[in-house]
Amino acid sequence: MQKELEERARELARSNEELEQFAYIASHDLQEPLRTMAGFANLLEKKYKNRLDQDANEFIEFIVDAAERMKKLITNLLEYSRINNKEAPFGAVDFNKVVSKVIYGLQNKLQSGDVEIKLNQLPVLQANEGQMQQVFSHLLGNAVKFRDERPLKIEIWAEEKDTQWQFAVKDTGIGINMAYATRIFQVFQRLHTRDKYEGTGIGLSVCKKIVEKHGGEIWVDSVPDVGSTFYFTIRK
Known part of the structure; x- marks a missing residue:
């Protein structure tokens, strides 16, 4: 029985590795034809947009918009697919610097509204710096994106536990119905239409995969129209 379980675990690991490799190859190979399509669509828009009728102009806009969305999806x-890359080494990571870089990268979006961010003291831990930056980029980016007309407050902190550190990103955004608290961490899962909030539905699944690679877990506590707090843990 034990040998059978071990064999199934190995088969599952091989299957996951093959699936990740397929996703990488497929998305990588799609970039070149997409660049060609997007390039010609942009040329068509620049050269003929004001020389065609309204329907034709709308068709061109649809092509350009679809190409841009596909580009984001492939990215x-x-x-x-790269999260489990064996060439992603761990080292001493100052999480204060990581989050500060992410906040700096969001300056354009932060200037467009009333946003207050409070960054508390964070630890230095063994982790992959690039992947930790991805996690905070998605969490803070979502906090800025999923908001209403109210002033937005975001707070980041960490608490030391017995064998791990627990991080938190809290916001006063639109919140999430807790019935979807698990679903939002699955690939391609969206709770809103693209017309209301843009995105591909991959960001939180990326966070989950990275956190699990670091021996932790991620979850959310949220109240609709009040805000959300995303928690994740990293081993000491």
Whole structure:
């Protein structure tokens, strides 16, 4: 029985590795034809947009918009497939610097609204710096994106536990129905239409995969129209 379980575990690991490799190859190979399509669509828009009728102009806009969305989707798929890359080494990571870099990268979005971010003292831990930056980029990016007209407050902190550190990113955004608290961490899962909030539905699944690679877990506590707190743990 034990040998059978071990064999199934090995088969599952091989299957997951093959699936990740397929996702990487497929998304990588899709980039070249997509660049060609997007390039010609942009040329068509620049050269003929004001020389065609309204219907034709709308068709061109649809092509350009679809190409841009596909580009983002492929980029996120590549990001997801690279998480288990063996060339992603661990080292001493100052999480204060990681989060500060992410906040700096969000300056354009932060300037467009009333946003207050409080960054408390964070630890230095063994982790992959690039992947930790991805986690905070998705969590803070979502906090800024999923908001209403109210002033937005975001707070980041960490608490030391027995064998791990627990991080938290809290916001006063639109919140999430807790019935979807598990679903949002699955690939391609979206709770809102693209017309209301853009995105590919991959960001939180990337966070989950990275956190699990670091021996931790991720979850959310949220109240609709009040806000959300995303928690994740990292081993000491």
